[in-house]
Amino acid sequence: MRRAQVAVLGAVLFLIGCVLGISNGFAAAYPERAIEVIIPFGVGGGSDTAARAVGEGLKPLLKVPLVLTNMPGGGATKGMLYASQQPADGYIVLAITPSHMIDAVKPKTRAQVLRDFDPIIRLHVDTSSVTVAGDSKFKTLADLIAYGKKNPKMLKFAGTSPGGWSEIQTGAFFKRAGVEVTFVPFDSGAEIKAAILGGHIHGAVEELAETLPLIEAGKLRSLAVIMEKRHPALPNVPCTAELGINYTHGMMRAWGVKKGTPPDRIKYLHDTVKKSLDSAIYKKFVKDNHLDARPGYLGPEDARKSWDDEVKLYTEILKDLGYVK
Amino acid sequence: MLDLYWNAFATVLLPKNILAICLGGLWGLLAGALPGISTSMGVVLLLSFTYALSPITAFCMLCAAYCGGITGGSITSILFGIPGEPSAIPTTIEGHALAKQGRAAYALWLFIICSIGGGIFSVLIMMAATPVMANFALRFGPPEFFSLVVLGLSVVASLSGGSVMKGFLACFFGIFLATVGTDGITGGERFTFGTEILLGGINFVTAMVGLLAVSEILEEAEQPFQEYKSSVAYKGLRDELPKLSDYSKHWFLLLRSAVVGTVVGSLPGGGATIVSFLAYGDASRSTKHPEKIGHGSEEGLMAAETANNAGTGGSMTILLALGLPGGNATAMLIAAFMIHGMQPGPMLYASRPDIIYGIFVAMLMSNVFLLALTIMSIKLFLQLNRLPYTAFSAAIMILCVIGAFGLNNSMDDLYVMFAFGVIGYFMRKYKIPIAPAVLGLVLGDLAELSLRRSLLLSLGDPLILVTRPISLILLLTAAVSILWPLFKKPKLLEGSENA
Numbered sequence: 001m002r003r004a005q006v007a008v009l010g011a012v013l014f015l016i017g018c019v020l021g022i023s024n025g026f027a028a029a030y031p032e033r034a035i036e037v038i039i040p041f042g043v044g045g046g047s048d049t050a051a052r053a054v055g056e057g058l059k060p061l062l063k064v065p066l067v068l069t070n071m072p073g074g075g076a077t078k079g080m081l082y083a084s085q086q087p088a089d090g091y092i093v094l095a096i097t098p099s100h101m102i103d104a105v106k107p108k109t110r111a112q113v114l115r116d117f118d119p120i121i122r123l124h125v126d127t128s129s130v131t132v133a134g135d136s137k138f139k140t141l142a143d144l145i146a147y148g149k150k151n152p153k154m155l156k157f158a159g160t161s162p163g164g165w166s167e168i169q170t171g172a173f174f175k176r177a178g179v180e181v182t183f184v185p186f187d188s189g190a191e192i193k194a195a196i197l198g199g200h201i202h203g204a205v206e207e208l209a210e211t212l213p214l215i216e217a218g219k220l221r222s223l224a225v226i227m228e229k230r231h232p233a234l235p236n237v238p239c240t241a242e243l244g245i246n247y248t249h250g251m252m253r254a255w256g257v258k259k260g261t262p263p264d265r266i267k268y269l270h271d272t273v274k275k276s277l278d279s280a281i282y283k284k285f286v287k288d289n290h291l292d293a294r295p296g297y298l299g300p301e302d303a304r305k306s307w308d309d310e311v312k313l314y315t316e317i318l319k320d321l322g323y324v325k
Numbered sequence: 326m327l328d329l330y331w332n333a334f335a336t337v338l339l340p341k342n343i344l345a346i347c348l349g350g351l352w353g354l355l356a357g358a359l360p361g362i363s364t365s366m367g368v369v370l371l372l373s374f375t376y377a378l379s380p381i382t383a384f385c386m387l388c389a390a391y392c393g394g395i396t397g398g399s400i401t402s403i404l405f406g407i408p409g410e411p412s413a414i415p416t417t418i419e420g421h422a423l424a425k426q427g428r429a430a431y432a433l434w435l436f437i438i439c440s441i442g443g444g445i446f447s448v449l450i451m452m453a454a455t456p457v458m459a460n461f462a463l464r465f466g467p468p469e470f471f472s473l474v475v476l477g478l479s480v481v482a483s484l485s486g487g488s489v490m491k492g493f494l495a496c497f498f499g500i501f502l503a504t505v506g507t508d509g510i511t512g513g514e515r516f517t518f519g520t521e522i523l524l525g526g527i528n529f530v531t532a533m534v535g536l537l538a539v540s541e542i543l544e545e546a547e548q549p550f551q552e553y554k555s556s557v558a559y560k561g562l563r564d565e566l567p568k569l570s571d572y573s574k575h576w577f578l579l580l581r582s583a584v585v586g587t588v589v590g591s592l593p594g595g596g597a598t599i600v601s602f603l604a605y606g607d608a609s610r611s612t613k614h615p616e617k618i619g620h621g622s623e624e625g626l627m628a629a630e631t632a633n634n635a636g637t638g639g640s641m642t643i644l645l646a647l648g649l650p651g652g653n654a655t656a657m658l659i660a661a662f663m664i665h666g667m668q669p670g671p672m673l674y675a676s677r678p679d680i681i682y683g684i685f686v687a688m689l690m691s692n693v694f695l696l697a698l699t700i701m702s703i704k705l706f707l708q709l710n711r712l713p714y715t716a717f718s719a720a721i722m723i724l725c726v727i728g729a730f731g732l733n734n735s736m737d738d739l740y741v742m743f744a745f746g747v748i749g750y751f752m753r754k755y756k757i758p759i760a761p762a763v764l765g766l767v768l769g770d771l772a773e774l775s776l777r778r779s780l781l782l783s784l785g786d787p788l789i790l791v792t793r794p795i796s797l798i799l800l801l802t803a804a805v806s807i808l809w810p811l812f813k814k815p816k817l818l819e820g821s822e823n824a
Contacts, residue, residue, distance in 0.1 A: 043369055073525030081521060112526065156782055163512030184781045185510055190649040191594035197647065200466030213648050217671035302608060
């Protein structure tokens with residue numbers, strides 16, 4: 001008796017599911033309900049403010065509501081894992097950062113960005129600079145490198161994410177400059193800047209927008225920007241390319257959806273997001289954070305290529321740093 | 326400079342700005358008092374309303390919301406025993422103990438006056454000496470921070486109740502819990518057992534709510550099966566109107582707490598978390614009634630609240646002077662500056678003194694108005710205390726669940742909260758003090774990371790902790806405060822319950 005009831009109930013639920021599935025899959029035009037953007041970081045961080053700036057411009061262009069959800073935890077893996085477990089229907093978008101590319105290199109990953117996600121768009125590429133205290137004894141990058149070469153490991157540089165983007169760019173920069181450096185991880189950019197200002201640490205390789213106000217005030221000094229050309233906000237600071245250091249990589253931000261999402265939905269998302277990049281709010285965000293210093297936008301195919309290249313680069317760097325064999 | 330202050334007062338005291346302060350303050354109080362909305366979320370939610378306002382009006386509103394959030398959190402801590410933020414733990418322990426003795430109104434009076442007093446003190450310091458303060462704060466590197474945390478942990482000895490052994494045991498358990506999750510120095514996973522739930526570590530707030538509030542409800546749930554206790558007589562705010570001497574006899578403790586709060590509150594990366602523990606520890610050592618610590622000590626509550634709110638001025642100091650946010654809520658204020666086309670930091674000090682001094686005055690006025698706002702709003706909250714405990718505890722449980730879920734909108738946090746509720750229940754049953762475990766959990770992470778950072782800086786040489794003067798002084802103070810009670814009462818170690 002009981003078993004029969006369960007069976008009937010199951011059949012009914014199955015039928016309801018089928019009906020819903022059909023109406024979902026075939027009948028309605030995409031998008032018909034709210035689109036959710038998963039931000040795998042906490043409120044107020046760089047990735048969060050960037051996603052929200054895009055979101056503000058995107059909202060008026062969408063016929064449906066846009067929901068931005070912060071899902072911090074485990075580097076950026078918790079949010080990615082969640083997004084990878086949702087249906088590939090284009091209603092869940094993941095804000096993607098280099099953290100995900102770096103995670104893809106590690107042997108034990110629960111979700112892998114290249115395998116589980118398709119890019120929609122690359123939004124922008126940030127620029128970092130090698131920053132020391134304003135009263136530091138290192139006046140130029142040559143001073144810093146000379147000291148570092150003479151005293152291996154004595155040069156101490158701060159960063160935020162151990163094994164993540166911050167350590168990668170610090171490690172990669174100094175590796176290519178031929179210096180062995182000690183990386184000291186802190187919890188936030190504020191702590192790093194306080195440690196540099198207080199003279200507890202030599203410096204940091206940090207995103208320029210974060211440090212620019214203190215650089216302009218003379219409290220911090222930028223020794224070089226990590227770029228192919230000089231940065232418009234700091235015309236007197238040399239770039240790594242002109243100093244002969246073969247490292248110009250910047251932090252990219254992109255949006256992606258779960259692999260297997262129908263191409264027309266990806267195209268719709270790409271076209272709408274691209275249009276939103278012209279909104280006043282996003283343009284102001286780009287200008288405030290100097291994200292226009294280098295070209296950032298890429299369409300889905302080019303973004304895919306850039307992701308492949310990034311993972312290759314990070315594999316190489318992580319091998320150098322000893323994180324993977 | 327007087328000129329600037331004169332103008333700032335004239336601007337902030339305009340009716341529309343006063344209105345902004347009142348609205349912001351009320352919203353902050355509400356956000357802080359409701360579990361599930363933290364102070365920083367309260368500020369974020371308000372941000373979008375300030376786009377259209379003039380900068381000064383916007384900052385009046387946001388500063389009031391920030392101060393109100395810190396103040397409002399303590400209402401929930403005292404009445405319901407739910408700590409909203411790690412820094413509210415001492416308030417939860419002492420204030421809620423007082424509330425359970427039927428002295429909720431008295432505890433609220435102590436907290437209001439002290440927290441507003443601490444807030445005003447820190448704003449005055451900030452007005453007088455922001456650049457000096459900021460430079461002093463910068464002298465705290467990882468070694469100093471580690472010693473500061475050790476000093477914060479040293480309160481364990483006084484928190485342990487009967488047995489110091491059990492107290493340290495609980496504290497080490499808390500420190501162990503703090504190691505779960507992603508390692509902050511190498512990025513590796515520790516004690517996650519391959520699960521996703523533990524990847525981000527054990528969230529302080531959910532674990533705290535579980536250990537302190539949920540476990541208490543579980544334990545009290547046994548009560549109805551015993552003989553019904555008549556509830557303690559209700560006393561309103563008017564019945565408990567405090568005397569000036571209640572405060573003035575502790576003036577030196579309160580002054581110390583306010584100074585500690587302002588200075589340590591300005592340290593980015595956990596400064597605001599430790600201040601209340603430092604002041605609480607100070608109170609527990611200097612009090613004439615050490616037996617009351619953990620069971621409704623007025624001094625403990627007053628010191629912790631003074632320091633906690635003095636931390637707001639400290640955080641603002643470092644934000645305005647250098648553009649560095651001390652915590653989440655002040656990080657949100659940076660966003661407010663950006664919206665209005667400004668970048669906080671030394672440049673703003675020179676280019677827009679009207680804004681800087683306006684904020685000083687807005688902070689001062691926020692504290693003044695909050696005094697009235699808080700007194701009005703807690704009358705409502707106090708009525709809840711008249712409910713019979715059976716109904717009241719159900720309400721508290723709902724608040725706990727909303728609070729834990731609201732943090733990240735994640736069920737995982739709820740599992741963690743209930744798991745810790747059960748752990749806390751058994752700790753209560755076996756008379757293992759809970760407060761030291763919570764202390765270890767909250768401060769363990771800060772202690773570990775700052776120690777390992779120090780050793781990275783010194784390339785593995787532990788002497789870095791004692792060769793730097795500030796660090797050495799702090800460590801010596803900590804050593805004395807851990808060992809002193811043991812010398813004074815050697816029996817504590819053996820664990821006799823009546824010690």
